[in-house]
Amino acid sequence: MLRKYSVQLILIALGGIITYIAYQELVSLYILTVLMFMGVNIILSSSLNLVNGYMGEFSCGHAGFMCVGAYVSSVLGVLLFTKDKIFGAPLLNPDLAVYLFPVIIIIGGIAAALFGLLVALPSYKTRGDYLAIITLAANYIIISLIQNMDIIGGSRGFMGMKKVISNMEDVVYLPWMVIWVFVFTVGSIWILRRYVSSVFGKGVSAICQDEVAAEIMSVNTNKIKTITFMLSSGLAGIAGGLFAYIVGYVNPGSFNILKSTEALVMVYLGGMASLSGSVLSAILFTILLELLRPLQIIKWVVIPLILIVLMQFRPEGIMGNRELSDIFPKLKRFYRFK
Amino acid sequence: MTQQFGGLTAVSDFNVRLKNNRIAGLIGPNGAGKTTVFNLVSGFYQPTRGTISVCGKPTAGLKPHKVTALGVARTFQNIRLWNQMSVLDNIKVAQHGWLDYGFFQSVMRTRAYRDCEERIDREAKDLLEIFELENYANDYPTNLPYGLQRKLEIVRALSEKPKLLLLDEPAAGLNSKDMRELIRLVRWINETYDLCIWIIDHHMDVMMELCSEIKVIDFGQTIAEGTPDEVRNDPAVITAYLGDDNI
Amino acid sequence: MFDDFNLIQNLINALQWGSFYALIALGYTMVYGVLVLINFAHGDVFMVGAYIAFFVASFVLSVLGLPGWAAFIITIPATMILTSMVGVSLERIAYRPLRRKGAHRLYVVITALMCGLILEHANLAIFGASRKAFPPLIEEHVYHLGGVTFTNLKIIVICAAIMSFLTLQWIVTKTKVGMAMRAISYDKFAVPLMGIPIDQIIVTTFILGSGFAGLAGVLFAMSYPILEPYMGALIGWKAFIAAVVGGIGDIRGAFLGGFLLGAVEILVVAFFPSSYRDLIAFSVLLVILSLKPTGLFGIAKTTKI
Structure with a gap:
């Protein structure tokens, strides 16, 4: 009984503790922000792992979908709940933000999932490096599309999301962002975990290992690819929406190839086709980024250097294709995460 | 036929x-x-x-x-x-054409999902048993003799x-x-x-x-x-x- | 907008702009053809090439006090040699150990991405974010010919690209090294068994690829004499896309893809605001790849059952 619910209990406790800390302002806002970025990065890396690790494709434009999610949920939030220079008076009662915030984030995710079709449809015919280039092109297309939309700020960026958050805090004073980042992070992992552990989702691994055999053995490969790409980009969109509300400001430049590279690094650092690896590496990577912040520019010399050295010694990443429970089988006695 | x-x-x-x-x-x-x-x-x-x-x-x-x-x-x-899939999974994934559930049900773990997974698991195990492969169910195919x-x-x-x-x-x-x-x-x-x-x-x-x-x-x-x-x-x-x- | 549209003028501009893409794409495609590795650091190798050219040219001009044309003659081979050394050291330090360990191909790709980041930011850290102005090496002459203006520089760039292509095509199809390269791309397991020193061939590939990136660096610096650390990133990514559109692994494809991308970009700028350039260029490429998934010259790998 305890085993069955242990993960749920731990997660609820963890969520409660984090919320309490944030509510009482026991730690600085900086640490909270880092914690929230950790959540965003966990969603990013685990969703990218679905495509790059489990399905064996090489998507290098993940930040593009993040961008879609960020903009859609930001614009929607500002349009609906705040008084804005461009959009004018709020369309809905600003107090409703407190209830509709998750809906907005999810709508951002759905929009990103639709953009995921940009990659999913060509993937019926192409694989490998040609698909990689399509994801890259998709990233550039999305960014320059937004750069050319002056109504939402073009390349100058878009802001006003902080007001939505403060609206929410006016209704009930709670650290809303912390709560929602936590909920969405756990939710994403939960969805991914359930998807890849079902027979249906194992079709993804079958495509990775032998696509011809998968198709002949009654796996509808096109359908699985579509679902997988849309799920992956949709979750990236959710991560983007959360990112936008954490920072309070988005501009297309922050979703460029460098961001996609970060996501890639987290996936490969953690190990392909390992969700726990992705979570672990996202946490480590976020901490590393913050620790090295004082180095400024040199940070981006040191981090790649660390990664290169790491890859020389452990080319399969931290977990390398395995889950936490495969390395420590005893853990299975204590939890069942499904 | x-x-x-x-x-x-x-x-x-x-x-x-x-x-x-x-x-x-x-x-x-x-x-x-x-x-x-x-x-x-x-x-x-x-x-x-x-x-x-x-x-x-x-x-x-x-x-x-x-x-x-x-x-x-x-x-x-x-x-x-x-x-890179166990022998049992090799059989189970091959049942894709006979799944009664889709993506959302796999995430929500509905009744249909559980019943279907159970049925597939049972059928696959039975099949392995019939063909005397049940001892290899959790092995990877590459580790099997040719x-x-x-x-x-x-x-x-x-x-x-x-x-x-x-x-x-x-x-x-x-x-x-x-x-x-x-x-x-x-x-x-x-x-x-x-x-x-x-x-x-x-x-x-x-x-x-x-x-x-x-x-x-x-x-x-x-x-x-x-x-x-x-x-x-x-x-x-x-x-x-x-x-x-x-x- | 349509009145002052001059086909030949735009064609020349497109050829010149495409020449850079073509020269860089050649390096991508050669490494890919031999190693099946997307060398994402290649765009930054190009940037390093431009910087090397800057230092060599400044050295020759101010320290040695030689005239511009002499500097031009010295800078080009010196840059090509030095840049190819950069490329080879990347291969020796980062890629080869991984390959020896039999790491997954994508880990090598990630390593390449990281190498690119290091080159970019090390440069930024050492030389600062300020832009460097490239000293003029040869006097720029502007010619007018029936409403078409072009400069001697443009002609040099286009000629250099075409000559590089012909040289490479000759090397790959006619020489022993080139044949070994093609052999590796067919079957990398059989090649060492035939007594071909595989590492030597790979190093040669990197020398050639990076050398031409260096050449592109010199010419780019001469045409647009402002250098900054991030100049290689975008142009590199785009050249890679050009290589893929041409059919990655094929030298003709890289060349054609480069010019095609140049032409698309120049045409877009001729008809639309320049901020639409990337959007339309990438969309066109996406459409091409959707219609012809393995690129213009790429051969579809047939899955044999």
């Missing part, structure tokens, strides 16, 4: 009608187009001309996974198991509940002991299940022993057909395999 194969141009004017509960054979020299015929039947290629039907249902325009759902399952010349990998591939194809089972060179690379085992296995499948088996192989002794009728093709042309004995003595077949005497 009747299956009709109309004239195909990829393989020239190939015609065959396979009868239920029989083992048919397809032989020919290398590059004769045998595997192409299988690829056409399993839906991997679309015939340029002609029709293929399974139990009276045409397969034209269907994707391979749909053809499989209609009742055509196959094995491959080079073993194509999913090597003969068992071949066997597993046949079992995986059989798990598709086929009405037509295509075996593409099942005896390739097997030693004589494994080969006798294979003959026994194919016979047993033929007697136990209600299906029709079609085999490609280069081992004449295997073919002669198993098949009740054999078709010989060369360069896409059908050059002979009939019972094993008829085919064995056909001059055209001898020419195709051994070359022309008059050179």
Whole structure:
């Protein structure tokens, strides 16, 4: 009984503790922000792992979908709940933000999932490096599309999301962002975990290992690819929406190839086709980024250097294709995460 | 069950009608187009001309996974198991065409999902038990001896509940002991299940022993057909395999 | 907008702009052809090439006090040699150990991405974010010919690209090294068994690829004499896309893809606001790849069952 619910209990406790800390302002806002970025990065890396690790494709434009999610949920939030220079008076009662915030984030995710079709449809015919280039092109297309939309700020960026958050805090004073980042992070992992552990989702691994055999053995490969790409980009969109509300400001430049590279690094650092690896590496990577912040520019010399050295010694990443429970089988006695 | 194969141009004017509960054979020299015929039947290629039907249902325009759902399952010349998946999962994933749930149900873990997973798990385990592979259920296919990998591939194809089972060179690379085992296995499948088996192989002794009728093709042309004995003595077949005497 | 549209003028501009893409894409495609590795650091190798050219040219001009044309003659080979050394050291330090360990191909790709980041930011850290102005090496002459203006620089760039292509095509199709390169791309397991020193061939590939990136660096610096650390990133990514559109692994494809991308970009700028350049260029490429999934010269790998 305890085993069955242990993960749920731990997660609820963890969520409660984090919320309490944030509510009482026991730690600085900086640490909270880092914690929230950790959540965003966990969603990013685990969703990218679905495509790059489990399905064996090489998507290098993940930040593009993040961008879609960020903009859609930001614009929607500002349009609906705040008084804005461009959009004018709020369309809905600003107090409703407190209830509709998750809906907005999810709508951002759905929009990103639709953009995921940009990659999913060509993937019926192409694989490998040609698909990689399509994801890259998709990233550039999305960014320059937004750069050319002056109504939402073009390349100058878009802001006003902080007001939505403060609206929410006016209704009930709670650290809303912390709560929602936590909920969405756990939710994403939960969805991914359930998807890849079902027979249906194992079709993804079958495509990775032998696509011809998968198709002949009654796996509808096109359908699985579509679902997988849309799920992956949709979750990236959710991560983007959360990112936008954490920072309070988005501009297309922050979703460029460098961001996609970060996501890639987290996936490969953690190990392909390992969700726990992705979570672990996202946490480590976020901490590393913050620790090295004082180095400024040199940070981006040191981090790649660390990664290169790491890859020389452990080319399969931290977990390398395995889950936490495969390395420590005893853990299975204590939890069942499904 | 009747299956009709109309004239195909990829393989020239190939015609065959396979009868239920029989083992048919397809032989020919290398590059004769045998595997192409299988690829056409399993839906991997679309015939340029002609029709293929399974139990009276045409397969034209269907994707391979749909053809499989209609009742055509196959094995491959080079073993194509999913090597980073357990033996059990290899069988379970092959049940994709018979899942009663989709993405959302897999995430929500609904009743339909649980029932379906349970059924598939049970069926897969039963199947492994029937074919005495249950001890390997959690191993990776690459760790299995070669003969068992071949066997597993046949079992995986059989798990598709086929009405037509295509075996593409099942005896390739097997030693004589494994080969006798294979003959026994194919016979047993033929007697136990209600299906029709079609085999490609280069081992004449295997073919002669198993098949009740054999078709010989060369360069896409059908050059002979009939019972094993008829085919064995056909001059055209001898020419195709051994070359022309008059050179 | 349509009145002052001059086909030949735009064509020349497109050829010149495409020449850079083509020269960089050649390096991508050669490494890919031999190693099946997307060398994502290649764009930054180009940037390093431009910087090397800057230092060599400044050295020759101010320290040695030689005239511009002499500097031009010295800078080009010196840059090509030095840049190819950068490329080879990347291969020796980062890629080869991984390859020896038999790491997954994508880990090598990630390593390449990291190498690119290091080159970019090390440069930024050492030389600062300020832009460097490239000294003029040869006097720029502007010619007018029936409403078409072009400069001697443009002609040099286009000629250099075409000559590089011909040289490479000759090396790959006619020489022993080139044949070995093609052999590796067919079957990398059989090649060492035939007594071909595989590492030597790979190093040669990197020398050639990076050398031409260096050449592109010199010419780019001469045409647009402002250098900054990030200049290689975008142009590199785009050249890679050009290589893929041409059919990655094929030298003709890289060349054609480069010019095609140049032409698309120049045409877009001729008809639309320049901020639409990337959007439309990438969309066109996406459409091409959707119609012809393996690129213009790429051969579809048929899955054999």
